[in-house]
Amino acid sequence: MEAYINGISAISPQNTFSGGLLPIEPVGYSGIRSLKCIEPKYSDFIDPMVSRRMSRIIRMGVCAALKCLSEAGIRNPGAIITGTGLGCVEDTGKFLNSVYENEEKLLNPTPFIQSTHNTVAASIALLLKCNNYNSTYGHRAFSLESALIDGLMLLNEGSAENVLVGALDEMTPELFSITDRLGFWKRQAIDNLTLGNSGGRGTIAGEGAAFFMLAGSRTETSYAKICSIRMLYRPSGIDETKSWIREVTGNGNPGLVILGINGDEKTDTVYEQLIEEAFAGIPALYYKHLCGEYDTSAAFALAMAAGILREKRIPEIMKTGRFPDVVPSRILVYNHLRNTDHSAILVESC
Amino acid sequence: MEQLEQKLKEEIITALNLSEMKPDNIDVNAPLFVDGLGLDSIDALELTVLLEKKYGLRIQTSEEGKKVLYSVKSMAEFIRSNNKG
Structure with missing residues (x-):
C-alpha cells in the first residue's frame, strides 16, 4: 500500500503554520518544561x-485541516480520519x-x-458538510499510524480518491500536572533547543496538530510518497527492535532517519543502540526539541520528512551530526513512546 | 435598559462564548434562535443550565422552554414572574 502526500498543514510550537513547513529560524523557548x-x-x-x-x-485541528485541504485543492475529501492519543483533554x-x-x-x-x-x-x-467516511483512532502513540493505515487501505481498495488524515494532541495544565506526577517530564526547566544533550530522566511535554492530504496519484505539488507504516508493541529487547527495523526498511536502507530522541536517558538508549547498529552510517535527525513529547508527535516528524523530500533541504536544527550535501530520496521516521509503542513510517520522494 | 436584561445579556455572552458580541448588539426583543442571534439546540441547553444555576429556575416542559428562551425579554419576564429578578 502506498499513498502520495499532496498537502500538509501543521500547527506546532514552531512557525510551521504561518511560516514555511521546515524551520529556518527555529523557535527557542528558555526555561520551559x-x-x-x-x-x-x-x-x-x-x-x-x-x-x-x-x-x-x-x-x-479544524484550522490545520482547512489549510491542508486548501493547499491540496480539495473541497470535499473522500474520507476524514484523525488520530489522537488523549483527545480533547481541555473539554474532558x-x-x-x-x-x-x-x-x-x-x-x-x-x-x-x-x-x-x-x-x-x-x-x-x-x-465542510462532508458526509463521507469519518473515523478517529485513539490508540495512544499508535493513533497517527492507525489513522494513516486506515487511509491507505481506503485508497488501496478504491473506497476513496483522497483522504484527509490528521493527528493531534494538546497539553493542558491539568494533564501536565498528572503526567508530571508519573515522572514523564524533566524536573528542571530547560531550553528546548538543548533537549538532545540535556541528560537525566524525563523529557519536555509538547503538543501539535498536523494534517495530511493523501491520494493514490501524484500531483505537481506532491510532497512525498508513504511506502510503509509499521508498529511494534512492547518489544522484548533491542534485538527484536533491530530485527523489526530491518523488516521495515526491506532491501534498501533509508538515506536518512528521523528519530524520536527526547532527552530521556533511559529510553534514548534504544535510539543510541540503533544508531550504532541498524542505522550505522545513516545520517540521523531528531525533532522533539522542536515540538516536545506527545502521543502523536510522529505526525510532526512525518511533516518534516515530507517537507525535506519536497524542498530538498535539511533544517540545520534537526541534524545530529555530519551530513552529505545531497538530500536522500528515502526517509524513515522512527519513534517510540517510553519504549512501549514503536512506530516506523517510510517515505520516499516522488 | 432594565438592569436584569443587561445582566442577562452579559451572562448569555459568557455562557455561549459569544466573544465577538457586545451586550448592546443584542436586541432584547429579537429571537435568540435561528433568525436573531442564530443560536441552536446546544445553546438552548446552555441557557437552561444558566437559568437553573444563576436563578434557581427550572424549565418544566419543552413548550415552556420555547416561550421562555424566545428572547432576552422573555427570559427576564420568566425570572421576574418567579420573583428571582
Whole structure:
C-alpha cells in the first residue's frame, strides 16, 4: 500500500503554520518544561460564530485541516480520519471538574459533547458538510499510524480518491500536572533547543496538530510518497527492535532517519543502540526539541520528512551530526513512546 | 435598559462564548434562535443550565422552554414572574 502526500498543514510550537513547513529560524523557548503551539488567528479560517464553542485543540485541528485541504485543492475529501492519543483533554477536564463541583447536577452540555476523541474529525465534517467516511483512532502513540493505515487501505481498495488524515494532541495544565506526577517530564526547566544533550530522566511535554492530504496519484505539488507504516508493541529487547527495523526498511536502507530522541536517558538508549547498529552510517535527525513529547508527535516528524523530500533541504536544527550535501530520496521516521509503542513510517520522494 | 436584561445579556455572552458580541448588539426583543442571534439546540441547553444555576429556575416542559428562551425579554419576564429578578 502506498499513498502520495499532496498537502500538509501543521500547527506546532514552531512557525510551521504561518511560516514555511521546515524551520529556518527555529523557535527557542528558555526555561520551559512544556511547549505550547503557536496558534494562528482562527477568525481568518473559521467563522467566530462557529468556532465559539470549540476548545483550543478543536480550533487547531479544524484550522490545520482547512489549510491542508486548501493547499491540496480539495473541497470535499473522500474520507476524514484523525488520530489522537488523549483527545480533547481541555473539554474532558472541564466536564469532569463540573461533575465534581456541581455534584453531578447542572452540567453544561458543550464540554461533555466535545470531550470525545472524535470531536475534531466531526467538526471538520460538519464545517465542510462532508458526509463521507469519518473515523478517529485513539490508540495512544499508535493513533497517527492507525489513522494513516486506515487511509491507505481506503485508497488501496478504491473506497476513496483522497483522504484527509490528521493527528493531534494538546497539553493542558491539568494533564501536565498528572503526567508530571508519573515522572514523564524533566524536573528542571530547560531550553528546548538543548533537549538532545540535556541528560537525566524525563523529557519536555509538547503538543501539535498536523494534517495530511493523501491520494493514490501524484500531483505537481506532491510532497512525498508513504511506502510503509509499521508498529511494534512492547518489544522484548533491542534485538527484536533491530530485527523489526530491518523488516521495515526491506532491501534498501533509508538515506536518512528521523528519530524520536527526547532527552530521556533511559529510553534514548534504544535510539543510541540503533544508531550504532541498524542505522550505522545513516545520517540521523531528531525533532522533539522542536515540538516536545506527545502521543502523536510522529505526525510532526512525518511533516518534516515530507517537507525535506519536497524542498530538498535539511533544517540545520534537526541534524545530529555530519551530513552529505545531497538530500536522500528515502526517509524513515522512527519513534517510540517510553519504549512501549514503536512506530516506523517510510517515505520516499516522488 | 432594565438592569436584569443587561445582566442577562452579559451572562448569555459568557455562557455561549459569544466573544465577538457586545451586550448592546443584542436586541432584547429579537429571537435568540435561528433568525436573531442564530443560536441552536446546544445553546438552548446552555441557557437552561444558566437559568437553573444563576436563578434557581427550572424549565418544566419543552413548550415552556420555547416561550421562555424566545428572547432576552422573555427570559427576564420568566425570572421576574418567579420573583428571582
